[in-house]
Amino acid sequence: MQNKHYIVLTASLVHICLLSIALDLLSPRQAWAQEEEDPYAPIVLPVTTESQSANPSNLMNPNISLVGNLLASYHNGQPLPGSQAEGMGIVFQEIELGFQAAVDPYFRVDAFLAIEGIGPELAFEQLELTSLCLPTGLQLQLGQLLAEFGRHNMRHLETWDFADNHLPNRYLLNEAVNATGMEISYLLPTGTRLLMIKLVAQALNGKSDGLAALTGLDQGLGNANQELEWDDIRLAALGRLETAFTMSPSWTLVLGGSFLTGPSGEAGAELDSWLAGVDLYLRYRQTRGTGYTTVSLAAEGMRRRRELGGSELVDDGFYAQLFYRFAQRWNTALRFDWVNGDAVEEVMRSSASLSFLPSEFSRIRLQYNLARSAPTDDLGHEALLQVEFSIGPHGAHAF
Numbered sequence: 001m002q003n004k005h006y007i008v009l010t011a012s013l014v015h016i017c018l019l020s021i022a023l024d025l026l027s028p029r030q031a032w033a034q035e036e037e038d039p040y041a042p043i044v045l046p047v048t049t050e051s052q053s054a055n056p057s058n059l060m061n062p063n064i065s066l067v068g069n070l071l072a073s074y075h076n077g078q079p080l081p082g083s084q085a086e087g088m089g090i091v092f093q094e095i096e097l098g099f100q101a102a103v104d105p106y107f108r109v110d111a112f113l114a115i116e117g118i119g120p121e122l123a124f125e126q127l128e129l130t131s132l133c134l135p136t137g138l139q140l141q142l143g144q145l146l147a148e149f150g151r152h153n154m155r156h157l158e159t160w161d162f163a164d165n166h167l168p169n170r171y172l173l174n175e176a177v178n179a180t181g182m183e184i185s186y187l188l189p190t191g192t193r194l195l196m197i198k199l200v201a202q203a204l205n206g207k208s209d210g211l212a213a214l215t216g217l218d219q220g221l222g223n224a225n226q227e228l229e230w231d232d233i234r235l236a237a238l239g240r241l242e243t244a245f246t247m248s249p250s251w252t253l254v255l256g257g258s259f260l261t262g263p264s265g266e267a268g269a270e271l272d273s274w275l276a277g278v279d280l281y282l283r284y285r286q287t288r289g290t291g292y293t294t295v296s297l298a299a300e301g302m303r304r305r306r307e308l309g310g311s312e313l314v315d316d317g318f319y320a321q322l323f324y325r326f327a328q329r330w331n332t333a334l335r336f337d338w339v340n341g342d343a344v345e346e347v348m349r350s351s352a353s354l355s356f357l358p359s360e361f362s363r364i365r366l367q368y369n370l371a372r373s374a375p376t377d378d379l380g381h382e383a384l385l386q387v388e389f390s391i392g393p394h395g396a397h398a399f
Helices: 002-026 030-035 167-171 209-215
Strands: 063-075 089-104 107-115 123-131 138-146 178-188 195-205 235-246 251-263 272-285 294-308 311-325 330-341 347-359 362-373 378-391
Touching: 167 294, 167 311, 167 330, 167 347, 178 235, 209 251
Parallel strands: none
Antiparallel strands: 063 089, 063 378, 089 107, 107 123, 123 138, 138 178, 178 195, 195 235, 235 251, 251 272, 272 294, 294 311, 311 330, 330 347, 347 362, 362 378
16 A cells, blocks of 8 residues: 555656656747847837836935046157157146036936146036936937047047047147037947947037137137027037947947038138038957957047138048057057148157056056157157046046
């Protein structure tokens, strides 16, 4: 009798095991699907998104950061054209103070103040009020904006691959184009992670100091302080199309085109300036193994046309740079840049840099520049040593 109970119990356990296996085989394999998500699977963007709420613990305490850059320079004779260093010695290249926080579920603020060199002047490099609750892909920004012209104009000093600015940005954009205004951008729903298309439109104050290189006010051809009538107030308009292709988990290609137009010279003058540019960014990043290899190629060309003083001035600029991260804390870069035109004498420069990052909060960079400029065609040499440090939480910059 006892053996019969064992037989029944054993048979019951076998049936339960078989039933469990069958149910397991017939049930959806959610755990398998979560192990590795296919990055190339098509996606469908929702029509709307929920508003992003502010972090309750951070409502009265915004993220505050400080980034400092010390620059030491040496050159043979006179400083090179376009050099960030006014002479030999050590200076504070820039001190950036950042404040970032969500205002409420509908807006966030990103404010960056910058001091160039040692002086009492503190100016807003960027102060943006950004929407958080618009339909998917749509975003509105107001305030002191960096013009989304090309790739480099939107990048802060701490994200550069070199210690100094590119010649086209230095001469044609007067270091950086920024002005008060508004921006609306839209990320088109492509239905796939392989392709990203972004449209940007900006309306900027045409009389801002940040647009001086475009308007000609930096050359005394206009009067930014003169009294304006309503009919004299004009805006600068910018449009940009950016497309990103994910060719594989390791390879990304970004192509962009930008066009900026605005008033020239004195207020009310029926003269216009425009600035057009195209840019390319190709990146390889190691995604397998334990290495840190990253290689990127960036290139940008631009043309500026201004109608000033009864004449038309056309200037061109181009740069290309190759970046190589060969270890966790080490990277190097090579660059060639060039400018020439009616308002800018020809300058051709080659640069090489080597950077060491003791941690994510500091960097030491050594750079060498070799430049030739018209009309003498003399070669100039320059060596730069840059030391960067940062404290406080600093939000990620645009890709």
